[in-house]
Amino acid sequence: MVLPSVPDVSRETVYRLEVYRDALLKWQRAVNLISPSTVADVWNRHFLDSMQLASFLPAAARTIFDFGSGAGFPGMVLAILCPNLSVHLVESDQKKCSFLSTVSRETKTPVLIHNCRIEALNTKAIPDVITARALADLGHLLAYAAPWRKVNPELVLLLPKGENFTNELKNVGPDCFAQCEEFPSITDKKARILRISGLNPDVHNA
Numbered sequence: 001m002v003l004p005s006v007p008d009v010s011r012e013t014v015y016r017l018e019v020y021r022d023a024l025l026k027w028q029r030a031v032n033l034i035s036p037s038t039v040a041d042v043w044n045r046h047f048l049d050s051m052q053l054a055s056f057l058p059a060a061a062r063t064i065f066d067f068g069s070g071a072g073f074p075g076m077v078l079a080i081l082c083p084n085l086s087v088h089l090v091e092s093d094q095k096k097c098s099f100l101s102t103v104s105r106e107t108k109t110p111v112l113i114h115n116c117r118i119e120a121l122n123t124k125a126i127p128d129v130i131t132a133r134a135l136a137d138l139g140h141l142l143a144y145a146a147p148w149r150k151v152n153p154e155l156v157l158l159l160p161k162g163e164n165f166t167n168e169l170k171n172v173g174p175d176c177f178a179q180c181e182e183f184p185s186i187t188d189k190k191a192r193i194l195r196i197s198g199l200n201p202d203v204h205n206a
Contacts, residue, residue, distance in 0.1 A: 009081065016080050016107040017047060023103050024071060031095050033071035049187045050074030050133065053158055054081045056183060056195050057129060061156070062086060065127040067118050067144055068135035072100055074160070075131060079104075079111045088112045090121055118144045129156050138168035142176050142199065149201040156197050163190035176200055 021042060027033055038045040050073045057064075057078075062085060066075025069089035079087040089111050091097050097115040104111050114121055130145050141159060149155045161168065169180065178198025185191035 013080060016109065017077075019107050020072070020076065020080065020103050021047065023099070023106055027099050027102070031099065033096065033099060044187055046071070046073050047077060049160060049185070050077035051081060052186050053131065053160065053193065054078060056158055056193055057082070057085075058156055061128040063125055063127050064088065064129045064131060065090060065121075065125075065148070067130060067132040067141070068092075069100060069113075070096055070134075072103060073133050076100060076103055076109070076111065078131070079109050080107060083109070086112070086125065088114060088123065088125060088127070090114045090116065090118055092117045126152050127155060128152065129158050131158050133160050137171070138165075138194075139172050142172060142196075145199060146201045149199040154197070155199060156195060157199070159194045159196070160185065161192050161194055162188070165192050165194065169194075 024033060024042065025039070028039060034042065034046060053074050064075065064078060064085055065088045066078075067090050069075045069091040072089065075087050075089045079085065089100055091100065091113070092115070094115055097113050100111070100113050103109070104113070114123065127148050130148065132141055135141065138159070138161070141157065145155065145157055177196050177200060179196065181195040183193040183195065185193060
C-alpha cells in the first residue's frame with residue numbers, strides 16, 4: 001500500500017517508510033510504541049509530523065541527537081529522509097530500542113541507538129541539532145540540552161510542540177536562549193515547530 005500525501009521524496013525513501021510503518025503496526029500489537037488512538041492515522045500523526053522537521057534543519061547540520069526516541073519519531077524518520085546525517089537515537093526502554101534496531105535493519109538505515117537515560121548519555125559525538133517529540137516540557141528539554149550546548153555553541157533545538165507551546169515559552173523565561181523561531185505545523189494548525197538557538201548552558205529549568 002502506498003503511503004498517502006508523500007512529500008517529494010524518492011521511491012526508495014517511500015519504500016523504506018512503508019517498511020517502517022509495517023514494522024510499527026506489527027510491533028504495536030505487543031509493545032505500546034504509540035498511543036492506540038493514533039494507530040488509524042499513523043501516517044499523518046507520526047510520519048508526516050516527523051518528516052516536516054527536515055525542512056527546518058540547519059544546512060550545516062551533520063549530527064542529530066533524538067532524545068526519548070520511543071518509536072523513532074522524529075529521529076528515525078529524519079535518518080531515512082536525510083542519509084547524509086549521523087542520527088543518534090536515545091531511548092531508555094529496552095523493548096523500544098529493540099524495535100528501533102529492527103527498523104534500522106529492515107530499512108537499511110544506519111543509526112546509532114543509545115539504550116540509556118538522556119542524563120547518562122556518554123558519547124564522543126557532538127550534536128549540531130537536538131530533537132525531541134512528545135517527551136517533556138520546554139524547561140526540561142533545555143536542561144537536557146545544556147551540557148551539549150557547552151561543547152557546541154551553535155547547537156540548535158528543533159522541537160515539535162502542541163497548542164500549549166506559548167505557555168511553555170513563557171515559563172522558561174527570556175534568559176534561556178537568544179532566538180526562538182516558530183513555524184506552523186502541517187499536521188496541526190494549533191501546533192508549532194520551534195527552532196531554538198543561542199542556548200544559555202548555565203540556565204536550567206528542570
